[in-house]
Amino acid sequence: MLGAAGRMGQTVCAAVEAAPDLELVARFDAGDDFSVVAGSGAHVAVDFTIPAVTEANVHALIDAGIHAVVGTTGWTDESRTRVTEHLAQAGPASQGLGVLIAPNFGLSAVLAMTFAAKAARYFESAEVIELHHPDKVDAPSGTARHTARAIAAARAEAGLAPSPDATESGFEARGADVDGVRVHAVRLRGLVAHEEILFGNVGEQLIIRQDSFDRVSFMPGVLLAVREVVTRPGLTVGLENVLDLT
Ligand SMILES: NC(=O)C1=CN([C@@H]2O[C@H](COP(=O)(O)OP(=O)(O)OC[C@H]3O[C@@H](n4cnc5c(N)ncnc54)[C@H](OP(=O)(O)O)[C@@H]3O)[C@@H](O)[C@H]2O)C=CC1
Ligand SMILES: O=C(O)C1=N[C@H](C(=O)O)C[C@H](O)C1
Numbered sequence: 464m465l466g467a468a469g470r471m472g473q474t475v476c477a478a479v480e481a482a483p484d485l486e487l488v489a490r491f492d493a494g495d496d497f498s499v500v501a502g503s504g505a506h507v508a509v510d511f512t513i514p515a516v517t518e519a520n521v522h523a524l525i526d527a528g529i530h531a532v533v534g535t536t537g538w539t540d541e542s543r544t545r546v547t548e549h550l551a552q553a554g555p556a557s558q559g560l561g562v563l564i565a566p567n568f569g570l571s572a573v574l575a576m577t578f579a580a581k582a583a584r585y586f587e588s589a590e591v592i593e594l595h596h597p598d599k600v601d602a603p604s605g606t607a608r609h610t611a612r613a614i615a616a617a618r619a620e621a622g623l624a625p626s627p628d629a630t631e632s633g634f635e636a637r638g639a640d641v642d643g644v645r646v647h648a649v650r651l652r653g654l655v656a657h658e659e660i661l662f663g664n665v666g667e668q669l670i671i672r673q674d675s676f677d678r679v680s681f682m683p684g685v686l687l688a689v690r691e692v693v694t695r696p697g698l699t700v701g702l703e704n705v706l707d708l709t
Contacts, residue, residue, distance in 0.1 A: 464509050465491045465500065465520050470598075471511035471534060471678060478682040479509075485689065501527040507689050510535050514601055518542045521562055525549050528556040532688040533564040534681070536605035538700075547698045561692040565702040566605035568684030571673035572658060573701075576606070577708045578671050579660040580613040584621035586662035586669065589614050590638070594649040594657040602648040603639050606658055609701065614660070615642035 464479070466472040467490035479487045489503035493512075500508060501523070507530045510520050514537020524531045525546075546562055553560060567573060583589055591614070593607035603611075625643055638647035656675040662668065675681065684702050691705050703709050 464489070464511075466510060466512035466535070468492045469511055471681065474678040474682065475509050475511065475685055478679075478686060479689075482686055485686070497523055497527075500524070500529070505529050507532060507692055509533075509685060509689065513537075518545070521546055522549055525553055525557050525560055525562070528560065530560055530692045531562045532685065532692050533562065534566075534568055534685065536566065536601050538564055538566075538605070543698060543700060550697055559696045561695040561697065561699065563688045563692045563695065563699045563702075563705070565684065565688060565700070566609040567656075568681040568688065568702055569656070569673070569675045570684060570706075571680070572606055572656070572675065573684070573703050573706060573708065575658060575660060575671050575673040576610045576613060576701075577703055579610055579662075580617050582660075582662055582669060582671070583614040583617035584623065586664050587623075588626040588661075588663035589618070589644055590626070590661045591641075591644060591646045592649065592659040592661070593646065594651060594654050594659075596654050596656070597650040597652055599650065602650070603641070603646040604648065604656070604658070606656070607646045607648070608641055610658065610660060611641035611644035611646050615644050618643075 464472055464476050467476055476487055479485045488505050489500050491500050508524050510517055510533045512535050517533060517535035521531050550560060591607050591611050593604040630637055638645040658673050660671040687705060
């Protein structure tokens with residue numbers, strides 16, 4: 464487990480230790496030598512660290528011949544491409560390795576994203592609001608970015624015009640622009656991880672909302688990914704692929 468002492472890391476360690484078919488063989492954190500992982504005999508590593516280090520961790524795991532399940536945010540098209548290329552060029556010890564990166568392992572979040580992508584083509588307006596605990600270091604959330612990109616792709620495929628918006632000044636109040644979809648981030652003590660996707664037409668509105676009230680909500684998805692990644696060579700992005708929701 465990479466990031467073992469973190470909020471997600473501790474929860475994953477407990478879930479793995481409670482799973483009869485899995486064994487926790489190494490806990491790795493900031494300042495530790497990577498030999499803790501490389502020499503552990505691990506088949507699969509789970510990374511919940513920080514955006515600044517997660518890509519380097521994945522490259523080190525590929526070099527060590529260890530499959531990777533990644534929940535850490537901060538991934539870009541470029542960093543994902545580098546992982547795909549590394550997997551393709553990997554030596555004999557790393558042949559057939561799988562890397563599964565998911566912006567969200569919660570079933571409610573994965574379903575919300577899937578439903579939003581399906582709904583996107585039918586509405587003139589679409590915006591995303593993500594709401595999180597105030598200790599989160601990045602904004603907007605990886606989940607909200609993934610959601611907005613999927614909405615944008617569906618809108619583009621359907622030939623929709625940009626969401627109407629007459630705003631002339633004060634654009635900073637309109638949230639981040641993710642591929643033309645506005646994303647708003649709330650940070651509030653008491654929250655864990657929540658997302659609302661709003662769609663509007665003249666005279667009607669659809670709101671899709673999901674709430675992770677506890678980090679245990681991510682664990683079935685993380686454990687499913689740990690079991691599945693060994694059967695999926697190459698890079699997989701999004702748990703929706705494992706759940707057959709695409
Ligand atoms: N995909 C999903 O379903 C979910 C994704 N996340 C994402 O997971 C990530 C972690 O979230 P969370 O657990 O809340 O964050 P935390 O800050 O609680 O945990 C991060 C952990 O990573 C450790 N760390 C920092 N640098 C390194 C390093 N170089 N090598 C190894 N470990 C390091 C930190 O140690 P230290 O504190 O000593 O620096 C800390 O223990 C975030 O990007 C978050 O957005 C979160 C929840 C669900
Ligand atoms: O930092 C968090 O807590 C979470 N991060 C992920 C994200 O940025 O989407 C997943 C979930 O929202 C919790």
